[in-house]
Amino acid sequence: MLNPNLDDIQLSKDDYERYARHIILPEVGLEGQKRLKAASVLCIGTGGLGSPLLLYLAAAGIGRIGIVDFDVVDHSNLQRQVIHGTSWVGKPKIESAKHRILEINPTCQVDLYNTRLSSENALDIFRPYDVVIDGTDNFPTRYLTNDACVLLDKPNVYGSIFRFEGQATVFNYEGGPNYRDLYPEPPPPGMVPSCAEGGVLGVLPGIIGVIQATEAIKIILGSNTTLSGRLLLYNALEMSFRELKLRPNPVRPVIEKLIDYEQFCGIPQAQAEAEQEKAAMQEMTVTELKALLDSDAQDYVLIDVRNPNEYEIAQIPGAVLIPLPDIEQGPGVEKVKAVLNGHRLIAHCKMGGRSATAIRILKEHGIDGTNVVGGITAWSQEVDSSVPQY
Structure with a gap:
């Protein structure tokens, strides 16, 4: 219990009006309001x-x-x-x-x-x-x-x-x-x-x-x-x-x-482990991804590992939604294999963290991938400002 010295604590006329609903409570009263002020x-x-x-x-x-x-x-x-x-x-x-x-x-x-x-x-x-x-x-x-x-x-x-x-x-x-x-x-x-x-x-x-x-x-x-x-x-x-x-x-x-x-x-x-994994992981920037999307290349598949409700908010053109929880639980790995059909994997999420996790999991199943640095947030900031940020 706090025991302040209340002798020097005075309530003004404004205080009495302002805190009237406190002061009339027996559990607060004049002493209690002075305690609050002190x-x-x-x-x-x-x-x-x-x-x-x-x-x-x-x-x-x-x-x-x-x-x-x-x-x-x-x-x-x-x-x-x-x-x-x-x-x-x-x-x-x-x-x-x-x-x-x-x-x-x-x-x-x-x-x-x-x-x-x-x-x-x-x-x-x-x-x-x-x-x-x-x-x-x-x-x-x-x-x-x-x-x-x-x-x-x-x-x-x-x-x-x-x-x-x-x-x-x-x-x-x-x-x-x-x-x-x-x-x-x-x-x-x-x-x-x-x-x-x-x-x-x-x-x-x-x-x-x-x-x-x-x-x-x-x-x-x-x-x-x-x-x-x-x-x-x-x-x-x-x-x-x-x-x-x-x-x-x-x-x-x-x-x-x-x-x-x-x-x-x-x-x-x-952080040290993440840096080591990042150094070993293939990455690309959103501007590099944009150049790839604008080219005639057909040798890749872009996977979006965000949740469905996030996908409804904003998308990168051509991305296929396979949420990270599905990949973590197993069924998503088979979906990725089916979608890839021999093509190379590129993955993105909101800011790059979940897609990096997805790539680590997929690597354990023999699938190499490239992570999009900064995810769709960076895409909105650097490539297409019409894409909503959330």
Whole structure:
């Protein structure tokens, strides 16, 4: 429980009007609203999760909000990152977020950290804040956030999303479990697809982000009914919630210092292996592919390994759709052999990653192929701008 000194915290006439619906709640009251005004919360990320939780923390009257992010607003963000608007495309997310927060709550102190969170800066950034909220989407930063919170004894409000599913809990709060109790070891790099590859329902991060904001507010108010020790699982497609119990692992390693989290998650090793595979793999650029398509050559077949719904959005002329899952599961390999009929294989996907995977699998079956670097995204950017990007 946070125990701020409330003697110097005064609410203005505007505060009484603005937070009247809070103050009349017995569970909040005048003292609770003062707690919110005295509190400081750090949000890691201003993406899908950070957007709604920052809006509601500001509206609730949090006195100081810190934001860590180094990205800029992209058109593809606007489907779910509701704190940003079209006029902010191409500009820093933290500046966009601050602008919107101050429109909601002009008295809020907003601290901006336009930097990548690292083992070198995390402790210094976290130290001034009462609560840390993890709105990130990658495993190295999640482990870093967890370990820094453990070392500084800060509550860590966690959330994650993918496609139609999300989860939330509170880590490192009053003796409760931390992230390493849920995930002792990170998954192999590339095993968990990103939202850019797998997609995400636009309203999903709104739901999980608001749950995170709710938990942060309850921690500040001193509630004993937080999600600590409970992992909340949400399925938007089924509109269902369920819970899993979490307990501290008595034999988990003691966190004594921050480490190299990229190394811990196996990313440098995976990148080195990918570079070796890339060096051994035949590749072509989209401009080379365009020249080939414009020629009279008949000795090749272009395979598109994206999913059918992606194929509906945009196609490269003449490409034959054989999705990567079909190739991974076996039937697609026979389809490729039948389509090739002795011709050479060229494969593409959205950005080149899945088609490289397909070529590696097909090579195990005696089929050599050439990967299109950058996939259909590069095709749209460099060859045919009328092809939609997604």
